Amino acid sequence: MDFTLKQDDSSVWRLTRIYGFHEEGIKHETWKLLENLGEGNVSPWLCFGDFNCTLMHCEKQGGNPKNQNEIDGFRESMNNCHLRDLHFVGPSFTWSNNRADDENIQERLDRFVATEDWIKLFPCSMVEHLPRRKKKKKRRRGFKFEKEWLRDDEYGNIISEAWNLDPDSNVKQKIEACSARLRSWSSNKSIDFTEEIKCRRERMAALMNLEPTDDNIAEMKEIDKEIDELEGREEAY
Structure with missing residues (x-):
């Protein structure tokens, strides 16, 4: 997706969503795509998405070390497009293989990057990594019977x-x-879904800072299911 947006003050900027190639042999196609999009760009520019690559070795934990050529290629492409990585708050990694102990791998694959003029246009912008371990699925809104009703x-x-x-x-x-x-x-009788979801995300954030043991991974998977269920019920209401 690639958009040109106009603010109320008539300033114009560009927004692009990226999904990088995940196959090891063709990850360089992601930097080519980025550079093609950036060629001739004169507008403040914000890119975001799953780039499927990292900018530093510390952005991966567990498994084999990242390929230095891959890191260098991504950095070079960012420099050629005059893009800067926007710093974040929250968990350090955005992806996990959900395995425990020595088999656990986590990486920061998702990020926001922007040109200097975009950063000046939005100086208070902040990226927050939410304590969520899988992509939220879109649901069709419709009627859903709740078993709790039978108790009323x-x-x-x-x-x-x-x-x-x-x-x-x-x-x-x-x-x-x-x-x-x-x-x-x-x-009129529903629970406070926002508060329930918030409590589970706080627990998830705490677990993501602990060692990825079998018990912790199992609890994180269970919290994911609970959040899915709560979000589904919230939409149904």
């Missing part, structure tokens, strides 16, 4: 009232009426 004494009455609201309606219309009533009712 009001549930049966809600269904009964909605089903009998219009005697002339067909089964499809009755089901739609029930789902609408349940959605409205549940929104």
Whole structure:
């Protein structure tokens, strides 16, 4: 994706999303792509995405050392495009193979980079690495039945009232009426999803700073599942 954006003050800047080649033999194609995009560029420019490569050896933990030629090629491409790496707060790595102990590998593959004039245009910009270990999947928004509703004494009455609201309606219309009533009712009784998700992310951040033992990896996977579930329920509400 490559966009030109215009601010309210009429200043113009460029935004590009990158997804780098992950195959070892053709990673140089990523720097070629970057340089082709940067050729002749005169606008403040921000690039972001999964570059699938690192700028320093310290951006990888575990496994075989990074190929120095790969690092040098990425740096050279960045310099040719006049791009600077934007520093970040949060976990040091953005990818993990989710294995434990000596088999664990973590890398900083995702980043934001920008030209000096973009940095001057947005001097307070900050990159934050969220304590999340896998990509968030897009979901289709729709009705979702929650098993917790069965424990509530009001549930049966809600269904009964909605089903009998219009005697002339067909089964499809009755089901739609029930789902609408349940959605409205549940929104007033729902838990604070934001707080629940925040608590799990804080725990994830703490675990990511610990040794990648079997127990810690297992807990991180479980937290990922819990966050997925909470985000899905939040969207359903």
